[in-house]
Amino acid sequence: MTCDEALDEYRVPGTATCADARKGIGRGILNNNYQMKYVNTDPGATGPGGVPIRSASEAALRLPSGAKRIEYARLYWGATRGMDTLNGPQVLGLAQVRSVALKIPGEGFYRTVTADSDVGYMKGEMEYGYQATADVTAIVRAAGAGSYTVANLNAVVMPYAWGSWTLVVAYENDREPLRHLHLWDGYRTVKVDSPPVVLTLDGLGVPAESPTGAKLDYIAYDGDRTLGGEHAEVRSTTGVATPLSGPDNPAGDLMNSTADGMSRTPADVNTFGYDADEFDIHNAVSPGDTGLTLTFSTLDDGFQIGAVYTAVDRK
Template sequence: MRKSMDRTGRGVVCALASLALSAALSSAVAAPAPMESARIPFTERYHATQHGGIARAANSSVTCKTAAGRTATPCAAVQQGGAGANGHYRMAYIDVDSDARTANSSSATLRIPAGSRVSYARLYWGGSLRGSGQKAAKDNGRVLLAEPGGRYRQVRADTMTGHRPHSATEGFQASAEVTELVRNSGGGAYTVAQINMATGHSTAGVWGGWTLVAAYENKKQPLRRIALWDGFQSLGADRRELSVRLPGLRIPANSHGLAGVVAYDGDRGHGNDTLTVRAGQHRAHTVRDTANPANDVMNSTVTDLGRPTMRWPAYRNTLGFDSDVFDITPALRSGGDRLTFRFTTTRNPGYLLGALFVQTDTRR
């Protein structure tokens, strides 16, 4: 089934993208890009109390081509889930749309229950600018997005872009609200193209990817508190831990909840990356699942509750890109009025944290 869907998704994008791609690219000189900063504090982007939930689609935009050293795991084995870090490979763009005018593209399915209405949606994208060559930062704030069965539209960052020009990888993250597009298009396969990022090899590693987050209303689902926070924070030698506190959640005892994390440049098999969540003043719970070990949670995966997601291509080691959804229900047994997420690492370099989203049962 996945193979036939893959061909269909590519065919739709190929047939329709070419009709609009030239127009999208020609409009790239529109409004000036938002300001940039090397570090952006985590703040709330969106919250709601409603019957419904939160969904996301995500994929990497670059993968290994060949090993850069004799001791590296073969590229094909890494793509199937083997241990390996992006700094050990020559990296190449992923390009699923077969359109010569896009350098990179990848797709993923956004699952929204039938009868739902999207209340808010935001697209995040990021990449490293240093590989075998240097990419200019001027294109960080624009990308192409195709909805299910639709055509490419240019999306421009509408808020401050995180950009670390003096880091080894010179990484960035940009984002934009896309509520109207996702509300009108609904669930299905979305494709993101033309992320500004490097290719080739550097010892620090090349990485890139995107995440689409959508909050939705659905009367058949429980009353939930939904929150989306974002920023651009580096964990590593200069900062070993970061806490993000989400107040005002009003979580009853024995509630259910999910949390999603978007991060960049985490390496599988290196270990010493952890995440805990604490409700109110209760004991902190270690976040983990079958795909994300407790001591290696930023390990280049795109998963839902430890399971693979529907995306094209579906490489199981995304070599420096993480977009995972975790079950945090065990942390909510005693309830609480807030959640505190604590991210740590002992690696140097560590990783970049870009977004955090949560849904929890709540009460009026």
């Protein structure tokens, strides 16, 4: 989702233009303040069953030199499922959000990908959100590196709306250090003026000697740029609480609609409610640790956590 430049006159007074908001420039540049619309990088195309493509965006899967076999791949997609309006709630049925269309490198057509587990969803004060996910290992293993397009991700289209997708891939590469990889997923809402959300994540796998590298990534939704107050800290089995922050995710605005290090189309700085962020946590874990506790809280900006994944060097 992105702001609708054709309806810029209806943005909240005093906020930046839609064009500047996409660049991350100006005041009030969050989805609450704009008429929103689907991103569509493939207008005029048709999907499975001849259904028109009404939303589409692309991202490049880049594999480093020496990468051999893709061991695992999982697709996540999430969006605003509904909104309370003056005419009552407008909410998409779960059947409407369980599938998306996927186009892989080297193919000119779309295939349907359907969630292989329960759809996570929530009801906020006025907004409904969801996340769905599917194992796409066989598809991505066969296709390999290149441009992937996810289309017809369903959302309500109005102010406050957001929508996005993520492809998480684990691959084998003998040229890189041996690593312990772990992926946890679910759907938890972090609300303003509510107790912190604590996630206990087992299976970390830190080696007995001091780790030389450890990364943590998360997928989050509805974090608003310039509307701060979000806080996250990580504590390993034997470690101390360490706040998460980084160059693109300052401590005062952690969930700020950024997608770290991705080659994507459109490549707008401001994603209007989607975060895919990475943090170096090697100083936050200790030899022999087997788990993490992640604590999320917020003062002003509610958000949802969809997945967390780690990569810890074993040797």
